[in-house]
Amino acid sequence: MQIIDSTPISDNCRYCLMCRHVCPVGHVTRRESLTPHGWGLLIASVERGLIAWDEKTVDVLYACADCGTCRANCVTDQALPDAIALARQSVISAGLMPDVVADLDARLRQFGNPYGEPSSSDPVAKAADALFVGDDAKHAWSSALDAALSLLERAGVKPALIGVGRNSGYLPASLGLYETAKSIAEANLAELAATGARRLFVLSAGDYDAFARLYDERLGLALPDGVEVIEVVSFLSGAAESGRLRLRAADGLGKCAYVDPTHAVRVASRHEAPRRLLGTVVGGPPVELFWRRERAHPSGNTALQFTQPKISNHLTYSRLDDAKNVGAETVVTECSGTLAQLAKHAPKFGVRVQGLYELLAANVA
Amino acid sequence: MALGIFGQMVRSELEDVVGEAFVSTDETDRLVYSTDWSWMAQMWLDRGQPLSKPDVIVHPGSPEEIADIMKIANGYRIPVVPYGGGSGTQGGALATHGGIVVDTKRLSKIIEIDEKSLKATAQAGIINEQLEWALNEKGLTFPHYPASSNCATLAGFLAARGTGTISTKYGKAEDLVMTMQVVLPNGTIIRTPAVPNHSSGPDFGRIFLGAEGTMGIITEATVQVDHIPEARYLRALLFEDLSKALEAGRRLMTRRLDPFVIRLYDAHSTASQVKRVLGYELEGSYMVVGFDGDPDIAALQERKAMAIFDELGARDLGREPGERWWNHRYDFYYPPKSLKLPWMYGTTETVTTYDKIEALYWAKKRAVEETYADHGVQYIGHFSHWYHWGVSLYDRFIIEEPPEDAEEALTLHNRVWTTAVRASFEHGGMINDHHGVGLKLGRFARMQYGPAWDLLVSLKKAIDPNGIMNPGKIGFGA
Numbered sequence: 001m002q003i004i005d006s007t008p009i010s011d012n013c014r015y016c017l018m019c020r021h022v023c024p025v026g027h028v029t030r031r032e033s034l035t036p037h038g039w040g041l042l043i044a045s046v047e048r049g050l051i052a053w054d055e056k057t058v059d060v061l062y063a064c065a066d067c068g069t070c071r072a073n074c075v076t077d078q079a080l081p082d083a084i085a086l087a088r089q090s091v092i093s094a095g096l097m098p099d100v101v102a103d104l105d106a107r108l109r110q111f112g113n114p115y116g117e118p119s120s121s122d123p124v125a126k127a128a129d130a131l132f133v134g135d136d137a138k139h140a141w142s143s144a145l146d147a148a149l150s151l152l153e154r155a156g157v158k159p160a161l162i163g164v165g166r167n168s169g170y171l172p173a174s175l176g177l178y179e180t181a182k183s184i185a186e187a188n189l190a191e192l193a194a195t196g197a198r199r200l201f202v203l204s205a206g207d208y209d210a211f212a213r214l215y216d217e218r219l220g221l222a223l224p225d226g227v228e229v230i231e232v233v234s235f236l237s238g239a240a241e242s243g244r245l246r247l248r249a250a251d252g253l254g255k256c257a258y259v260d261p262t263h264a265v266r267v268a269s270r271h272e273a274p275r276r277l278l279g280t281v282v283g284g285p286p287v288e289l290f291w292r293r294e295r296a297h298p299s300g301n302t303a304l305q306f307t308q309p310k311i312s313n314h315l316t317y318s319r320l321d322d323a324k325n326v327g328a329e330t331v332v333t334e335c336s337g338t339l340a341q342l343a344k345h346a347p348k349f350g351v352r353v354q355g356l357y358e359l360l361a362a363n364v365a
Numbered sequence: 366m367a368l369g370i371f372g373q374m375v376r377s378e379l380e381d382v383v384g385e386a387f388v389s390t391d392e393t394d395r396l397v398y399s400t401d402w403s404w405m406a407q408m409w410l411d412r413g414q415p416l417s418k419p420d421v422i423v424h425p426g427s428p429e430e431i432a433d434i435m436k437i438a439n440g441y442r443i444p445v446v447p448y449g450g451g452s453g454t455q456g457g458a459l460a461t462h463g464g465i466v467v468d469t470k471r472l473s474k475i476i477e478i479d480e481k482s483l484k485a486t487a488q489a490g491i492i493n494e495q496l497e498w499a500l501n502e503k504g505l506t507f508p509h510y511p512a513s514s515n516c517a518t519l520a521g522f523l524a525a526r527g528t529g530t531i532s533t534k535y536g537k538a539e540d541l542v543m544t545m546q547v548v549l550p551n552g553t554i555i556r557t558p559a560v561p562n563h564s565s566g567p568d569f570g571r572i573f574l575g576a577e578g579t580m581g582i583i584t585e586a587t588v589q590v591d592h593i594p595e596a597r598y599l600r601a602l603l604f605e606d607l608s609k610a611l612e613a614g615r616r617l618m619t620r621r622l623d624p625f626v627i628r629l630y631d632a633h634s635t636a637s638q639v640k641r642v643l644g645y646e647l648e649g650s651y652m653v654v655g656f657d658g659d660p661d662i663a664a665l666q667e668r669k670a671m672a673i674f675d676e677l678g679a680r681d682l683g684r685e686p687g688e689r690w691w692n693h694r695y696d697f698y699y700p701p702k703s704l705k706l707p708w709m710y711g712t713t714e715t716v717t718t719y720d721k722i723e724a725l726y727w728a729k730k731r732a733v734e735e736t737y738a739d740h741g742v743q744y745i746g747h748f749s750h751w752y753h754w755g756v757s758l759y760d761r762f763i764i765e766e767p768p769e770d771a772e773e774a775l776t777l778h779n780r781v782w783t784t785a786v787r788a789s790f791e792h793g794g795m796i797n798d799h800h801g802v803g804l805k806l807g808r809f810a811r812m813q814y815g816p817a818w819d820l821l822v823s824l825k826k827a828i829d830p831n832g833i834m835n836p837g838k839i840g841f842g843a
Contacts, residue, residue, distance in 0.1 A: 012700040015400070015407050017452050017516035021492040030424050030470045031389070032451065033397040041397055041410075048413040051396055060393045075699040290498070 002220035006083035007047065013040030013080045019070040024297035025063055025304075028314040034063050036070040036080050043087045058096050061087055063311060065262075065302040066174040068209070072265035072294055081174075082218055088176025100307050101175050108180050112166035112187065114306055115139040120164035123194075127160035130197035131232075132188065132211070134336075136301070137203050138165040141336035141343075147357035148203055148232050148334075154364055155239035159201055162191035168210035170263075173218045174303040182219050189215070193224045200229045203357075204335040205270060206263040213266065233334050236360065237273035240280060246365040250281045253354065254329030257287040259319055259342065260296030261335030268294065274356060278332055281363045286332070289322045297322075301337030316341045320349040332356050372420060375441060379423050379465070382433040387424040387471070394422050398448060398466050402513075403456040403805060404711060405775055411706045412771040419446060419460035426471045428546060428554055428584040435582075435833075436552035438465055444836050445550070447578035449490060449521030452513040454712060455803025457525065457577045461837045469520055472584055475499050484543055486587040489520030505590045508535035512698045520583040525801035526575040530694055533618070533751040534625035534657070535591070537799065539574045546585035547573050550829040554584075572824060577801055578835040580828045596660035598667050599626075599687030602679040604650040607631055608723055609677040611748065611756070615719045616673045617654070618751050622666045626655040628690070629748040631726070637745060642697050643689055652679070653690045709767035709778055713785035715794035718755035722748070725792035726758055732788040733762050737781055740764045750798060757798035760785070782806075802839040810840030 003009075019036050020026055026035035033042065042060060045051045053061075066081045074080075091097065097105075104114055112119035113135035124130075131152070137145045152159060169185035172178070192200060200223070202208045211229045215221040223229070239245035258278050264270065271293045278286045291297040299319045300312035319342065323331045331342055334356035343353045368376060368390060379388045389395075395418040400406040409416055425431045438445045444464030451458050460466055469490035476486040480503060487496055493514045497507055510529040511517060517527065523545065528537040535541065544557050547570075557570030573580055604610035607629075614627045630639055635651040645651070654670060656663040674681065696702055704710040713733075717725055726746060733744045746760030762781050768774045786796060786809050796802060796809050811818045818840075825841050826832075836842070 012705070015402065015705075016700050016703075017402065017450060017513070018695070018699055019515070020450075021494050021515050030468065031394065032448075032468065033391070033393045038393075038397045041400070042393055045396055045410065048410070050410060050413060050415055051392055056391055057393050060391075075693075075696045076702060078700075290502075295498075 001217065003079055003082045003086070003217055006043065006086040009078050009080055009083035010040045010043040010047075010087075012076070012078050013037060013083070014044040015041070018075070019073045022069045022073045022295045024067060024069060024291070024315055024318070025065050025311060027297065028318050029311065033060055039064055039084050040080060043083065053091050053094060053096050058091050058098060061091060062098060062101070062307050063304070065298060065304050065315065067298045067302055068263055068266040069295065069297065072268070079217065085174060085176050085218060089178050092176050098307070101177070104175065104306055105172070105177050105180055108167065108172050108177065108184065112184055113139065114167070114171060117165060119166035122164070124162050124191045125160040126196050127158065128197060129157050129159040129199045129201060130162050130192055130195045131159035131201040132168065132203070132207055133161050133164045134203065134207055135165055135167045136335070136337035136340065140340035141355065144203060144334065144336045144339070144355050144357045147355065147361035150361050151236055151245065151357060151364070152201065152232065155236060155245045157201070157235075160195040160197060162195060163188045168207050169219065170206055170210045170214060171303055173214055175307070178219065182221065185215050185219055185221050189221060189223065192227065198226055198228065200227050201232050201235065202229060203232055204263070204337070205231065205261050205267045206335065206337070208270070209263045209266040231267070231270055231273070233277060233356070234270055234273040237276050240277060247277070247280045247360060248363050248365040249283045250359060250363045253282055255287055255327055256282045256330045256332050257289055257323045257326060257328035259289065259299065259323070259331050259333040259338060260292055261333050261338040262298035262301050264296050265294055274334060277360060278356060281359060287326050287328050289319070289326060291319075291322055299338045300341040301335070305341065312341070313345065316345050320345060320351055323351050324349050330354050332359060368420065375437065375443065376421055378437050379421060379434065382437070383423055383425050383430050387426070389422045390420065395419060398422050398468070399460060401451040401453050401456060401458040403454050403459070403803065404709070405778060405805065406456055406459055408706060408709070408774055409771055412769070412774070414771045416459070417461050417463060419466035420463045422466045422468060424468050424471050428472070428548055431467060431548045431582055431584055432552040432554050434465065434467060435548055435550055438833050439550055439552065439831055442831050442833060445833050446835050447520070447524070447582045449518030450492060450513065450516040452516040452521065453525060453803055454800050455805040457801055457803030457835070457838055459804055461804060467582060469518060469582065469584070476585070478503060478505065478590070480505070483590050484587050485590050486585065487519055488585050489523070489583045490518050493517050493519065493522065500590055501593065504593055506593045507541070507588055507590050509538050509541055509588075512695050514695070519586050519588070523574055523583055523586060524577050526799060528750050528799035530749075531625045533627055534623055537750070541589045542574070543587040543589060545570055545573060545583050547581045547583050549581045550831070550834050575801070577803060577839050579825060579838055579841050580834060594657035596663045597655060597657045597691070598663050599653060599655040599691050600667070600684045601682040601686035601690065602652045602654065602674050603647055603682055604652060604677070604679050607650045610650045610652055610679070611723055613652070613674055613677045613679060614748065614751055614756060617670055618753055620669075621753070622670050623656070624654050624666070624670065625657045626653060627748070627751050628653040631746045633743065634745040634747050638697065642702055643686070643693060645686060653687045655687065655691065704761070704763060707767070709764040709774060710761055711778060711782055712759065712761045712800060713782060713789070714757060714759045714797050714800060715789040716750070716755060716757040716798035717792060717794040721793040722756055722758065725789060725794050726760070728792055729760060729785055729788040732784050733781060736784050737762070737764070740777065741766065742781065758794075759798070804838055807838060807840035
């Protein structure tokens, strides 16, 4: 159900400290104002006339990563990230949109992504299954797509591609650009409907959450009737278990850690699948980071990489530092955006970065 | 904020110590750091009234940086308010006199986990739950499980003499600490002795426990840890009669059956809190009891306890309600399950000996309910931290329709509290058991301690002659 009134949420969160310890932005900045209760209190205080939106307060509002870790750890399921996105929307409506957000909006409207590269306008094919490609897998870390497609084919799936080069709508929805988000999401849904697919495969936890939750809760959009959203890693894990996909052990990776991708916390049932797949090729359970599973912190591939690159970089440093602390030589994940961020900074930490889909595709038995 | 010439000079000095990125005078930071978890501060902001704000917030990264901040503050006589998790309920972290808020959360490193001696050393700004996760990776636990585990810092609960859900077996935070590093108001960095039990002179380290940042800033602590227990047996019981339930708890403790938890709700709490959070509709006093450790020993302790419960006519509700309580014990503190504004509420918890506890409970209940009947006050309580000699009463008052006006509301809040604390005093109770004194209860400190209060004031003056440390708290004044 779409959330349209954020006041009860910010009022609940403004003094609650129960999720602050899992907030990744709070963790890297150590500032109370950059934590869930800080954002809740800021929004609630603006409503009470104690502080006003201006360049500095808007900057604080835009420091939330919209990663979902607070809500995933909330016993009463407070949708604070949605409340923050709504507050951003109201700031934009009040004519206080930060310049960097305005620039992003222009690019998203023109290209459907923040990379300034046009999304595909090719007609989509009819198929029983569709795969949402998105913008990161097209423009930020493209080897994941081919690898995922070859793995799906091995497991008997040949999907029609949709959203090639186009954002899922998460980025503009995070930034409070609801009109832009809606038009991008509608374009993705139109392509999905055109394929006639009943199963929609997605390459990352973020894309899963976009289609399975965000479209409904934040944008008021519904998927075509009867469409099931499936994360490729979960599907492949099932295929490996049933013997439809056979994998062999890989060499030379050293000690591997799995990095939960951005938004992984929002998809509670997905934590085991990528670990099982990685464990199969590395010959045992991967090393676990400290910030993992339901408390997993994202790397820098959130809206912050465009709006607050300093915080975004610190999120990535923190993941790599986490990997180093547990003695990992290689960090592995399937999310293209996460891979791109990790790869940007990994050399400084002496850690290798490896795409999970590529690793699996290279080790099909 | 316009700091003025002097403020800008101080800010620059602070930046020289911690770096520009770790000093803030932003309005948002000043707003967020102006409050803590106390009802009075939250209510004040809720009614659109601004609170006193810190002039500047600093985020030091080492004890040495804190020492340098103290030297600056002491030199200029600027108030210093230590800020950990901000989860205190008595306004202990409020910057009532402005000045410098020192947020300790950058000091969050775990320095050592000693699996042989079972102790952990960490910087004191670490959040309790993060320390716990790190210990759990090694099969260990820090047996301090407060409801604020997700948000309280190590220094914060030591400074307030906090307690946790399993204190009945493992002790309060103050019982678990072995040694501390503390930065004094003049910038000197000291350490208390490496072990807590010895006969090498007075235990001066204790002065910082419960001082709530009025004597210095705790920057590092070594605490005792335990192996994660092999077994945890929980069950719930129902007593028709509170008196018998209290007697059951007393017998368990005085016979040293070593439960890790006894949580006894009064009839009102059972009907309201237990129903709202756990979903059980029960009449009477709901009790959760647990034994942990070696499975054979825990099972035997539980059997012995069950015989006592049986003697006292308790109804055994079985394991599930006990385990459900354990698994949801912190749910009570998540809004909207928790007490929340616009209601007025306060936790007037206290502690006393077994011979006085029941009379104290009824006297407080009667005093609060009768005096504030016109306001529709509710009085609820549970008994949660048990000792060999007595037990704490965690009692609360709730007024669902308090005055709209902030000042009127605060006046009423203070009056209810006065009634409750006086009733505690009259029955041998303390100002409180584990929430600290802060700003809220400072006015009762002199009453509590009598002539001994002057001794504490002398100690405060000796340690902090310029009165810069957390002024206005625990009754010390500015």
